[in-house]
Amino acid sequence: MVSTRYRPKDLKLARRHIVKAAHRVADQEMVIKKLLRKGRPSGSAYALLSRLYDDQRRKLDRLKMIEAMVEVEGQLCVDVPSNPGTSAPPFAIVHSSGTSLPDRQPATPCSADVWRPYLV
The missing domain is CATH 1.20.58 (Methane Monooxygenase Hydroxylase; Chain G, domain 1)
Structure with a gap:
C-alpha cells in the first residue's frame, strides 16, 4: 500500500x-x-x-x-520543547479548581462537566 x-x-x-x-x-x-x-x-x-x-x-x-x-x-507532528530541568510531563489534565491529577490516576475525565483538559 x-x-x-x-x-x-x-x-x-x-x-x-x-x-x-x-x-x-x-x-x-x-x-x-x-x-x-x-x-x-x-x-x-x-x-x-x-x-x-x-x-x-x-x-x-x-x-x-x-x-x-x-x-x-x-x-x-506536535513538537513539544523539552526542558531538561523539569520532571513534570508537558501535558496534563487539570481539574477545574486548578489542581493537576497525580501521575498514577487515569488521564480520562469522568464527565465533561467536572473535568476540563488544559495544557500545563
Whole structure:
C-alpha cells in the first residue's frame, strides 16, 4: 500500500470539491423538477443525477479519509520543547479548581462537566 501524506491544503481542496458536487446535484434536481412540471421525459436526467450522487458519495468518502489523515498527522507532528530541568510531563489534565491529577490516576475525565483538559 502506498503511503500518502495529506496536508491542510489537500483538505481545503477536498472540501471545495464537495461543495461543487453538492451544487451540481442541486442543479440537476432543479432540472428534473422543471422537466416533471412540463411533463417531459426525464429518464436521462435521473441517470445523470444517479451518477452525480455516486460522485458526491466518493468525494465525501475521500474527504473523510483526508480529514482523518490530517488529524493523525497533526497529532504526530506536535513538537513539544523539552526542558531538561523539569520532571513534570508537558501535558496534563487539570481539574477545574486548578489542581493537576497525580501521575498514577487515569488521564480520562469522568464527565465533561467536572473535568476540563488544559495544557500545563
